[in-house]
Structure formats: C-alpha cells, structure tokens
Amino acid sequence: MRTRRRERNPATQMIIGLFVIGLGMLFLLDNLGWLDLDLRIHVVPTVLIAVGILKVMQTRTQSGTVVGGALILAGAVIMLKSLGFLYIDWRVLWPLFIIAAGVAVVVKSTINRKTLEQGSASLDKDVSDSTVNITAIMGGYKNRILSQDFRGGEITAIMGGSDLDLRQASINGEAVLNLFAFCGGITVKVPIDWTVVMEGTPIMGGFEEKTVPPAAGGVHKRLILRGYVIMGGVEVRN
Known part of the structure; x- marks a missing residue:
C-alpha cells in the first residue's frame, strides 16, 4: 500500500520562524537592558505553550493531541501562577502534573487498545x-x-x-x-x-x-x- 505524500504546511513553517525571531528579539532586548525578563515567568511557560501548539498542529493521532494539550496546559498554569493569577502552592501543583501525566498514559493505552480491536474486527x-x-x-x-x-x-x-x-x-x-x-x-x-x-x-x-x-x-x-x-x-x- 503506497502512502500518499503530504507536503509541509508553509503557514506552519512561517509561524515557527516568527516565533524563533520573536524569542531571539526578546533575549536581545533583555541583554541590552531594555527589558527585564524573568525566565520563570516569561520564557519557560511561553516555550511550553508554543511547543504544545506545534505538537497539536503536527500530530495525526489522538494521543499526540493529548500530549500537545498537556504541554499547553502546563505552560498556562505555570504562567498564571507566576503572574499571581493562580494561587496554588508548588507542593500541590507538581503532584497534579504527575497525575496529568498518568492520565495521558491511560488515555494513550485506551486509544491503542481500541485501535487493535478495530484492526482485529476488520481482519487487516x-x-x-x-x-x-x-x-x-x-x-x-x-x-x-x-x-x-x-x-x-x-x-x-x-x-x-x-x-x-x-x-x-x-x-x-x-x-x-x-x-x-x-x-x-x-x-x-x-x-x-x-x-x-x-x-x-x-x-x-x-x-x-x-x-x-x-x-x-x-x-x-x-x-x-x-x-x-x-x-x-x-x-x-x-
């Protein structure tokens, strides 16, 4: 069975390029003293959100969407807490991340089991x-x-x-x-x-x-x- 070739999306490539340029500009302005960036507040959660969005756009599977969504959620929670909009202690937050990772594993295993069952039903x-x-x-x-x-x-x-x-x-x-x-x-x-x-x-x-x-x-x-x-x-x- 021949797999149909799919070209890369130019819009996605442009978004990646603009994000990298913007991130580089922020670091440059920070090094020049024109901005005061906090790595914990600005950069880390922004990277997590951007990587999650990129994963959601790139994936072809439901489990990939779950992973991308988890990255977006983690970045958003860290940013909201660091900015003072979310009042949750880190001792409570990091176990929640572990629970979320476990939920992602369970969802992935459920999806894989359904795929195997469908494959057996179709005798493929x-x-x-x-x-x-x-x-x-x-x-x-x-x-x-x-x-x-x-x-x-x-x-x-x-x-x-x-x-x-x-x-x-x-x-x-x-x-x-x-x-x-x-x-x-x-x-x-x-x-x-x-x-x-x-x-x-x-x-x-x-x-x-x-x-x-x-x-x-x-x-x-x-x-x-x-x-x-x-x-x-x-x-x-x-």
Missing part, C-alpha cells in the same frame, strides 16, 4: 505492526518492527528517547514517519535498501543521517521523515 493483517504510535516522556522506548508492509506512523519524545528498529521490516513503495522531539532524542534504524528522505525542521536541534546509499536498480523503497526537533536530535542509520 498485521495492522498493529504496520504502523507505529510511540510516545516517550522522561523515559526510554525501544521497539522492533517486523512487518513487511510498514506504513509509517508517529514518534514523540519529550525529555526522553525512542529507538525504532526497522532493519527487518519492508516497505511497499513509500511510508511517512512523523517525528517530534522536545529535549529528547529519536533513533531510527533502517535496512540498507531503503532511501531516507529528510523533511524535518530542527529548532536548536538536529537531524543526522548515517545510512548507506541503496544499490542502483533495486526496488524503490522510500521512508520520509517529517516533523520537528526542538533542543533534541534525530539520528537515522543502518
């Missing part, structure tokens, strides 16, 4: 192994895919890491893998007969490809990597 062979939906938050996730009809999916790493091994998998034509790393890292291992196409956007981070070029005249198999790396890294190798 190896549906659960043909696509991936990985979320690593403050932890590590390793997975090996054996499907001979890999169709792509989504990987999110926030202050954590994900290692996806596709070296024993195969693609029928083309697959798209959406990546999102915030203060985290993602490693993707691919077979030597795959062509890797990088279409990601690094923001104070980086994409690095260490694959061997496939032999000429072979079956055309393309893995397209899209998404955003913010203060993190993505590595693709054989």
